[in-house]
Amino acid sequence: MAAITDEQVETVRGLVARIPSGSVATYGDIAEAAGLSSARTVGWIMRTDSSDLPWHRVISASGRPAAHLATRQLERLRAEGVLAVDGRVPLREYRHAF
């Protein structure tokens, strides 16, 4: 199977770690920057990885975080200066370009 390599995972971690406080990135952005096959793979890594990375800065392309984490993530983001509007983050303003 075309399993993900440790190198790919490390790249994703690096990208997430370099997202500055007050900015966010989409799954698609991370996937593309890391050279992954699809955005779903990034979601899979985030779900399985238990590191202390700022995963809360990664949101969907709709500007809305995953439903089960929405409340917590939006709260953390707000603490970093990312103001969500009606549960949605204005990507146009906070999206981080790699």
Add this chain to the structure above:
DNA sequence: TCCTTGACTAGGG
């Protein structure tokens, strides 16, 4: 090996 699940995305109605 097949089928299901999931922290996704783009497109059409």
Add this chain to the structure above:
DNA sequence: GCCCTAGCCAAGG
């Protein structure tokens, strides 16, 4: 701008 559908990929049972 929201809802539904199809395409997408890796892992676990």
